[in-house]
Amino acid sequence: ISPNYYGFNEVVLEGFINYSGCEVQHIVSNEKYIYENFGEKAGNFFAKIFLGKNLKSEKAVKKLTSTINALEQFDYIVINRHDLLTKDQMLILKSKTKNLLSLLWDSLEKIPQLENNIDLFNKVYSFDGVDAEQHGFVKINNFYFIKKAVNNLNTFKVSYLGTYDKRIKQVIKFFTFFKEQEISSKAKIYIYHSELYKVKEVLPATVQFIHDIIPFSEAYKFYEDSKIILDLAHENQRGLSFRPYEAIGLKKKLITNNSEIMKYDFYDPQNIFVVDTGKEINIPVEFFESDYKEVEQSIADKYYIKNWVAKIIQDNE
Structure with a gap:
């Protein structure tokens, strides 16, 4: 329900x-x-x-x-x-x-x-x-439900998909940085058309408003042509959203402002770069250029939806 x-x-x-x-x-x-x-x-x-x-x-x-x-x-x-x-x-x-x-x-x-x-x-x-x-x-952790092979034919370095909320300031900060560093990027921000009047910010050219919801079951497709997924946690968020797990399933690198991720067994600085958004963004070029490092299969499998369901069922048998 x-x-x-x-x-x-x-x-x-x-x-x-x-x-x-x-x-x-x-x-x-x-x-x-x-x-x-x-x-x-x-x-x-x-x-x-x-x-x-x-x-x-x-x-x-x-x-x-x-x-x-x-x-x-x-x-x-x-x-x-x-x-x-x-x-x-x-x-x-x-x-x-x-x-x-x-x-x-x-x-x-x-x-x-x-x-x-x-x-x-x-x-x-x-x-x-x-x-x-x-x-x-x-x-209980969140999960990924799509498995993909590593895709080296990436049109963009970074992609972000989100909704219009307090995080918009961070979106602007990141995509301004990407533009200054000549890092190819794209973002789509969902907002009701009737609420556009609330927008006071000037967005970078690579950030686009959309007014039709992209269903969760289809959202992963937005990341397929990118090497890196950008994950921006909500204020005071203490767990991991779905983005880090989607990155595992899609075999993508991740940039995030959620330092909680460093406590998880799949954390690897070659794949995941943690940014302190209270400071100036400074992501080394090596992170954008280096290859994705495969997550150990036994670790990756833990976060697949099959095992997420199994935990709920087995806990209550």
């Missing part, structure tokens, strides 16, 4: 289908309610104006509750973003399994509401090591 967010849910769903050994059912928790007729739409319009109520949202909750009520018993129920469900919905789910599991792709600091109803779960999985230690969660 998860929201449809950049298509992450579809990749996880396919992973469970392929590698869990279970029959799998998927429920999208943020599916929008579609009006049955014009009268229903008009009624909601007046309810919002005169009653301060959003009947459409209430109907969406009722529809999801009805779907959950109709479920049979499951060996495992895994919920991503459980804060999008009501407590009543989660209590219904808890009655339908011996293994009610929460999967956190965000820290409690980033989404504080995730701490609500945490006691309902048999286990909570988090990529944030600090949250795991402080709250008794199970630490």
Whole structure:
């Protein structure tokens, strides 16, 4: 059970289908309610104006509750973003399994509401090591799901794919550096077209705004013609995003501002350059020119989605 967010849910769903050994059912928790007729739409319009109520949202909750009520018993129920469900919905789910599991792709600091109803779960999985230690969660790393051979025919040295947020200042800083050093690079930043008015920054020519989401299942293709992936962590991020793992699967080098990566067994300074973004960027030319060094296969396999799924299943057998 998860929201449809950049298509992450579809990749996880396919992973469970392929590698869990279970029959799998998927429920999208943020599916929008579609009006049955014009009268229903008009009624909601007046309810919002005169009653301060959003009947459409209430109907969406009722529809999801009805779907959950109709479920049979499951060996495992895994919920991503459980804060999008009501407590009543989660209590219904808890009655339908011996293994009610929460999967956190965000820290409690980033989404504080995730701490609500945490006691309902048999286990909570988090990529944030600090949250795991402080709250008794199970630490689980992110994963890669695409495997590629080393590609030496790279059009670009560096590529970056992200969303418009506070990291834009770092994006500008990096791509200005790449331009000054004559390092071929490209970046795409997703932003709603209606929110372009918020943009005050002047972007380097190699950074492009896009208004259509590139699904997670397709995003890796953006990096295929580049030698290096740029990874920019969110402020106060304590775990690793998906970018470092995608770099393993695609056999790409990585530039990141997340020093946490130096604690991991796949860290190799020939493949990964850690930048302190509080200082001037100074990446030696040798890093851009040197070849990718193959990660030991037993280490790389640990972070493949097959083993990510296996951990969740085996933990709760």
